[in-house]
Amino acid sequence: MTHDAAPPVSVTRRRFLASTAAIAVLASAGGRAHAASLSGILPWQPYSATPPTPVVPGGWTFFTPAEARAVEAIVDRLIPADDVSVGGKDAGCAVFIDRQLSGSYGSAQNLYMQPPFANGTPSQGFQSPLSPTGRYRQGLAGLDAYCKANFAGKSFDGLSPAEQDDLLKKMEANGIKFESGDAKSLFELLLQNTMEGFFADPIYGGNKDMVSWRMIGFPGARYDYRDHIDKHNQPYPLPPVSIMGNSTWVRR
Amino acid sequence: MARRLPRRDVVIVGLGWTGAILAHELTDAGYDVVAIERGPWRDTATDFNVGYMPDELRYAIRQDLFLKPAQETFTFRNNTTQTALPIREFGSFLPGNGVGGAGVHWNGHTWRFFPSDFNLKSHLDQRYGPGFVHKDLQVQDWGFTYDEIESAYDRFEYLAGISGKAGVLKGQVQTGGNPFEGPRARDYPLPPMKMTLAPTMFAQAAQGIGLHPFPTPSANLSGAYVNPLGIAMGECTYCGFCERFGCSNYSKSSAQTTILPLLMRKSNFEARTLCEVTRVNMHPTGKHATGVTYVDVNGEEFEQPADLVLLCAYGLHNVRLMLLSKIGQSYDPNTGEGTVGRNYCYQTNSGVQLFFDDKIFNPFIAAGSLGQTVDDYNGDAFDHTGKDFVGGAGINCIPTNGRPISFRPVPPGTPRWGSAWKKATKDNYLRAFGFSSQGSSYAIRGNYLDLDPTYKDRFGNPLMRMTFDFPDNDIRMSNWVTDRMQEIAKALNPRQAVVSRRTKPYNIVPYQSTHNTGGAIVGADPKTSPLNRYLQSWDVHNVFAIGASAFPQNAGKNPTGTVGALAYWAADAIIQKYMRNPGPLVQA
């Protein structure tokens, strides 16, 4: 017979404690997560919420300068500046992608990345051993080599808008091969991340001044529409707000 | 070596919807209960904080609150000729993780199944004659009737403050409710939610062609409510950040908003968070369980002895824990022998998107279950004579959100980028809505769950393998219902209607629903079900598995109303029968 060892945290013997006994071990000083034993109280700790960290534009945390030039040019073709809105670059989409790639998204930290890797059917979903950072690095190198070989040594950002659009269309249609990385999957990743940046809360670096939300009429993080629920078929009157607030609320 | 802890009366695996209900009932009955939850503690003020909860990227796209595949995933293939590969990124369904489980970030559609869903096989045989149900379908009875669990449904609806309108009250059909539902003893605790334009138009159109629309029963509260436990909730503000998000307003029913404030204060209850149960421990005789083994977040292993083990880990995880612990025999699709993993089912959905020129729908004014449903073509509410399928679908107009990373309706043929894309996005955002069918899913021999031979979790334990494709019966059903949806679409007179039919193969990538059912089903015969009618293992009498894993097949409705009812049904059996005389509650 094994004897009973001490419980993992100090209060499993709450039976013998007063009914107000409360122990909640939620985090150690080092910030490392700890298992918690919770009993006798609804646990609550000050400052235990985890708000997002606003992206500060300026510089690149993942892209090399050359990669950043290519991505800025691409997001500006996917979302061109026109009479409807600013372009993807001015909206901050390239900064958004750069910062996302530097975080847990870029490293695929949350995904199942154990081998063996095999090509499955489309219905089995994504099976690449590469994280998004790896896919960008490889794919952008492939794009750069392709451009230099086919456009007299120029990089993507040196092409004319018409040439850029034409090349992006070929990538989208799976009509060209890169030396490194897959042209079609690079295109899909870029399109997905660019749209994320354009439509996400501006706190992540894209959607500058809530440009996309104003464009379509999405009020953002308002959270209470009880005063408009009965007003069928009537435009919503208020401008959007971000989880950071509204840019007109702060002095510039 | 696992550290051995002091024995408890009851150990519950998982503290989501069912775990919280069972814990509350058993602690009230005086038992000493510990719940072991692998995710973190979560509560409204801190984790569903209104200051940053309306964040589509973080919660809906990067899936912040869900189970991370790095922690546990499944492998998947469409059929036994393929090699299953891991689901590296969740898509088609999104299991929960953390206190409250998937109940934190659900929509809140809260259904009762039809009476005929429970005795399905005998009902269909009786109505259409034996042989009408195709021989490939493993349709089964549940082993209890709707009437037996009506009061358990009622308890869940009153716990959760469901907003809705009774359709059949004590046998009398009520105007404005669902005339096809089973009889209920009393109305919903709260009246229906206020409607937005899209479901209002949908209901008018459906009524105009002779159908019976009614407000979808909703766990987004239409008004303030104090539940029977004395816990208060507030009115939904139609924030449009509902499914995939926690509610900042105490307006969406979950363990957090309906049970935990009371449960956590009880001295005979303990929750252990960030602790993952890896197996149920068996006595050498194999006849009863001795407790569970779990690993905490720092990798330390513990053994928690208990007299009673309740698996409340979400249907799929219940099945995996049974397979890993060898509780019952793993199902073999070749021989049809074994029962654990049998009758895995899902949901068979299709959709219609409508575009208008002259309407403003304000899609962002929405809630997870604010809408209207038509049940005329669900289950066996209609005559199947002469049809080449059984089953049916609810038709739902429940526009849940206008979050623009994923909600950007444009007509087919629109480019995906460039100025033309941008203009179409701007022009259609406020002027489109959709409705969808949620169809039944019936079991066939080749759709099942077992342990994967290759891929392992981070502890080295095999992942569970899912083998599934839509049965032909269900595809025929969905096509027929989709034809009916086109009739409703026509009556709405849009500029354009775009239909997406359900086609094979089942694809693990696009979100469809977190309604994974079966694998540890209830029934009257231990040869075709691992659990008896009380959700008790036929083989190991002190293990009960509570969740949608118990459904012999899935109806054309969301599961949690029925899952909640099963939790009360099992709790009653445990307290009133099992604890008084531990042993099998049904003789095999």
Ligand SMILES: Cc1cc2nc3c(=O)[nH]c(=O)nc-3n(C[C@H](O)[C@H](O)[C@H](O)COP(=O)(O)OP(=O)(O)OC[C@H]3O[C@@H](n4cnc5c(N)ncnc54)[C@H](O)[C@@H]3O)c2cc1C
């Ligand atoms: C986006 C979304 C929308 C949904 N919408 C609806 C809807 O509108 N209507 C409806 O009826 N249903 C809906 N559902 C489904 C609903 O959330 C589930 O049916 C319900 O939560 C199931 O309750 P449960 O107790 O079985 O599991 P859960 O509530 O998920 O609880 C299970 C708990 O067990 C824990 N656990 C799992 N494995 C272990 C382990 N090994 N050790 C320790 N703990 C473990 C999990 O972390 C989790 O907390 C939705 C789900 C999602 C994800």
Ligand code: SF4
């Ligand atoms: S829609 Fe209503 S119930 Fe859902 S999260 Fe928002 S306020 Fe809560």
